[in-house]
Amino acid sequence: MEGGERDVTEASQPERVALVTGGSRGIGRAVCLALAARGVAVAVNYVHGEEAARGVVHRIEEAGGRALAVGGDVADASRADRLIQDVVQAFGRLDILVNNAGITRDTLLLRMKEDDWDAVMNTNLKGAFHCIRAAVRPMMKQRYGRIVNITSVVALLGNPGQANYAAAKAGLIGLTKTAAREFASRGITVNAVAPGLIDTDMTAAMAEEAVRALQAQIPLGRAGRPEDVAEAVCFLASEAAGYITGHVLHVDGGMAM
Ligand code: NAP
Numbered sequence: 593m594e595g596g597e598r599d600v601t602e603a604s605q606p607e608r609v610a611l612v613t614g615g616s617r618g619i620g621r622a623v624c625l626a627l628a629a630r631g632v633a634v635a636v637n638y639v640h641g642e643e644a645a646r647g648v649v650h651r652i653e654e655a656g657g658r659a660l661a662v663g664g665d666v667a668d669a670s671r672a673d674r675l676i677q678d679v680v681q682a683f684g685r686l687d688i689l690v691n692n693a694g695i696t697r698d699t700l701l702l703r704m705k706e707d708d709w710d711a712v713m714n715t716n717l718k719g720a721f722h723c724i725r726a727a728v729r730p731m732m733k734q735r736y737g738r739i740v741n742i743t744s745v746v747a748l749l750g751n752p753g754q755a756n757y758a759a760a761k762a763g764l765i766g767l768t769k770t771a772a773r774e775f776a777s778r779g780i781t782v783n784a785v786a787p788g789l790i791d792t793d794m795t796a797a798m799a800e801e802a803v804r805a806l807q808a809q810i811p812l813g814r815a816g817r818p819e820d821v822a823e824a825v826c827f828l829a830s831e832a833a834g835y836i837t838g839h840v841l842h843v844d845g846g847m848a849m
Pocket residue numbers: 613614615616617618619620637638639640641642644664665666667691692693694695715719742743744745786787788789790791792793794795
């Protein structure tokens with residue numbers, strides 16, 4: 593065998609286990625289904641949507657995969673710790689963490705209440721911090737891990753009415769790069785995916801005019817599908833992406849090039 597080639601027997605890895613926060617709907621749901629289609633056992637996290645999360649689990653199990661619905665608010669540090677423990681207890685390990693849970697509380701900065709700021713920060717940024725801090729413990733023991741944080745194009749471009757959201761998503765990029773440096777020697781990669789305008793409940797709640805204005809900025813001329821984002825996440829979560837860390841991968845139809 594040549595130096596760089598791998599024996600096919602080496603390719604048989606243990607079953608990988610993933611936790612997807614906010615896996616009950618939208619992008620998170622698509623990530624759960626795409627990871628499961630690649631043979632990954634998936635913990636589907638939700639905060640309110642238990643029925644929807646169970647629906648995702650059911651769909652994975654019907655296709656012959658392994659999945660589990662795990663409730664818990666990632667903004668709550670002790671709940672996030674317990675979430676990771678539940679996953680490790682159920683599946684015996686944790687290889688992939690996708691920090692996808694996110695909310696919006698849009699309004700112009702002058703009218704933004706402290707509550708709007710805190711709620712978005714606590715879920716979108718602090719939630720990821722909580723989950724990373726808890727997840728790297730089992731990952732360090734395994735000397736293997738893949739963390740993918742879902743940020744947004746608005747972290748790079750800004751967006752009127754989204755000061756809280758853009759700040760949280762920009763913070764997530766700093767968190768990604770720092771964690772990438774801190775955990776690289778432990779075999780853990782940390783990357784971010786920055787979606788543009790994607791068709792989900794989150795964008796369905798936006799004013800039509802705002803959606804049209806965003807669409808006009810997309811060179812590929814259309815909103816993305818959750819599956820478009822899921823493919824990028826699956827790549828960064830795969831063994832094949834082992835030499836990529838601290839990267840921000842845009843999935844935005846060219847919006848923020
Ligand atoms: P979505 O359809 O509104 O779904 C949000 C998901 O997050 C749901 O599963 C929800 O769970 C979960 N969630 C919310 N708060 C949570 C908390 N505190 N703890 C645990 N789970 C929580 O949103 P989406 O459009 O799929 O967005 C997914 C991610 O992509 C978000 O981080 C978002 O900021 C980002 N993103 C979206 C777009 C877009 O255009 N859609 C663009 C860029 C980035 P429940 O079902 O239990 O409520």
